[in-house]
Amino acid sequence: MEPIDTLIQHFRERITLTDHDARYVSECFHVVTLKKKEILLHTGEVSSHMRYIAEGCLRSYYMDEEAREHIIQFGIEGWWVNDLYSYLTRTPAKQFIQALEHSIVLQIHRDTLHQLYDRVPAIERFFRFKFEKAYVALQDRTLNTLSKTAEERYFEFRSKYRDIEQRVPQYMIASYLGMTPEFLSALRKKTTT
Template structure:
């Protein structure tokens, strides 16, 4: 795909939720940046501040943090037409405590924060779109926290393969285990149980 095709992918994604005029699309296109990441390359690391909204046009990514024992805890996975970020850092303007990493060669369509905030004033539909996205992200995080505290590991695994059908084959098993809060060995047991 070309950069124009990645931009069109983003525009069509946004148009699923809000109506954009031709002038809205022109204004949006002016602020877009395309970024390529290699496999295992970091978009964000601890002590950096997230400065863009990141739409995955091609590839697969994850966000994770390391606990005091240097154990990885995967918080988010993302593939084509998904958004990935450290929203805490982006919204609070505080330093990140997370890593956001490409799991495959990845193309991001980025919207730089300062330009995006100006665009909110010029194109209210874009502001409305991101309000929807941030609300949905909050709901998803809250559901995930509650599920992780109340659901059995097998139920979390079944929900994962139902929700992330297109991701399971693209992500290493240890990352899926980290996302589910289980060991890789226990994940193998859950997969056998499920099949």
């Protein structure tokens, strides 16, 4: 299946698109092929695209003053990845987006997406749903970080994102969960004994 076909199928899981609308939508997205470790978005750039992962695995992260990485999000096939704050406010990104393996991303520029909203109103409904879901996920992650133990966060990550755990290095999972790699390693050993 071609990358654009996976995107159209993804849209059709939530909204109704005629074949004519689907062809128009297909023309609005551009394919970006990334090598492992290639950066899709650099901190300081304004994120002007919505990005759908057709193939591969990516991460978004920021670097603190001591040059430590803090992973904000992982993304795999069928997911969207972005620095939404930069995208929505048109301010410089505070996050990097990097491919963790060979990846294919379909992206659409903000201006083109707004034109698409007018031509295919169902797409606007789709993205409204996506923004709502992103907000809920962010709030859920924030509350989990504040209210759950590291062990509880790890077990929840394992149950929700088993496929990601198999594809991402342990130190990155530790960063995402807000713990050291050593602590995560000890947790993992504890669960296998």
